[in-house]
Ligand SMILES: Nc1ncnc2c1ncn2[C@@H]1O[C@H](COP(=O)(O)OP(=O)(O)O)[C@@H](O)[C@H]1O
């Protein structure tokens with residue numbers, strides 16, 4: 001039938017129709033063909049508080065190609081599952097995923113391409129906004145109040161956000177108050193000629209506050225009901241460690257109550273600022289450390305007991321090493337929470353170091369996906385995984401670390417000395433030992449199967465010897481999924497490439513089958 005439901009006067013605002021319509025009861029009455037159509041329909045989940053599917057039945061009559069709707073009946077099919085109405089997952093999109101109006105449109109399409117999900121969305125600031133805000137703040141410290149309005153970073157941020165709002169057809173007023181306050185804050189920094197960590201956190205919060213407002217307004221414009229939330233207003237309670245605050249336990253019930261309560265009373269996709277919190281004593285805006293939106297996402301996942309936490313990045317998942325060091329890095333299909341935490345802690349920029357903790361505590365799977373390539377399977381992070389064939393999972397490089405080399409027989413049996421302030425450590429140690437501060441070192445962390453630690457070490461040292469690299473220290477991490485080697489900064493990248501080639505681009509199966517398994521993994 002060459003007609004559409006819209007042309008019949010049937011409005012279909014938040015519905016999509018299956019193609020499998022049934023036509024029945026055809027009958028001619030006074031030159032008009034009367035008939036009935038029944039078709040399954042799917043409610044778009046964001047605007048579907050009560051059901052995910054249903055049926056649309058129409059009685060129609062047709063004459064000379066013109067169709068009239070005589071009767072229309074819609075039934076909703078309630079899902080038997082009691083949680084059918086609940087929020088299902090959290091989807092976090094990082095800076096690169098929301099860097100422009102086009103990217104925001106793509107992300108909206110991506111969210112809507114999962115009709116079975118009722119997601120909470122967590123967003124980072126657009127593109128490199130956080131860096132620009134910090135640079136603007138640093139420049140404001142010394143540029144003088146009269147020059148603040150000319151700061152190129154301020155102009156960039158204004159253009160980016162206003163331009164994106166315009167392109168998406170969103171009212172500029174949604175962010176104009178924030179842009180005005182941002183300039184005032186930079187004026188304040190210029191007057192005071194200082195930027196404290198507390199001010200820094202307030203300064204960078206403008207990025208997430210604006211990206212989420214623009215995106216929520218855009219979704220509402222295209223008919224998808226969304227509600228913007230500032231994390232610091234909905235119960236993200238943190239320590240007062242500005243620039244690197246920790247989430248406090250009170251956050252979980254508070255966030256759950258607010259998001260769940262709003263969803264039940266008036267369903268709308270929650271769009272939450274990543275990265276931000278509120279200091280429990282100061283009541284000021286805090287941040288969770290760079291890349292902290294991952295932690296916001298996992299915290300919401302645990303708070304609401306969601307089925308899955310999705311972290312959408314610009315790479316095909318967690319990779320076997322940093323693709324900036326070695327472009328032939330491959331996605332790692334499965335990881336445990338411990339492996340992912342260790343990897344993040346030892347410097348893999350792809351995940352925030354603390355972000356695995358809530359996911360592990362709530363036992364909620366984390367999926368790392370590519371927002372540029374949504375078909376790629378990504379990485380699934382869970383409590384356990386099959387390790388029978390696993391040798392090395394990923395190689396991580398942390399540059400520019402300082403090594404403290406202490407030589408003293410009087411150190412034997414001494415412990416607790418490092419608990420003192422780092423500034424005093426060297427001074428204290430020099431009383432009982434020869435102390436050398438060795439700078440410009442790198443830690444190469446081999447995240448892998450502890451049951452194969454001998455094989456990993458044998459192969460790693462063979463590779464390093466072949467490349468004439470001297471390892472200056474070696475240690476095995478407390479969680480026992482990590483072996484760390486310290487080498488000179490200047491040799492580190494070459495080592496990572498050589499190790500990657502040996503472990504990931506060479507067949508190790510013959511070695512794995514003959515490898516005795518060590519009991520406790522100690523080296
Ligand atoms: N092992 C790794 N796996 C994947 N990406 C990595 C790894 N190490 C470093 N990266 C870098 O991390 C980036 C993704 O992290 P990030 O920039 O924080 O994403 P987002 O801003 O989207 O949250 C990638 O573009 C990649 O350059």
Ligand SMILES: N[C@@H](CC(=O)OP(=O)(O)O)C(=O)O
Nearest residue numbers: 094095124130290291292293
């Ligand atoms: N915008 C913050 C927080 C964050 O998580 O960003 P991203 O997801 O783009 O890494 C930052 O740049 O640190």
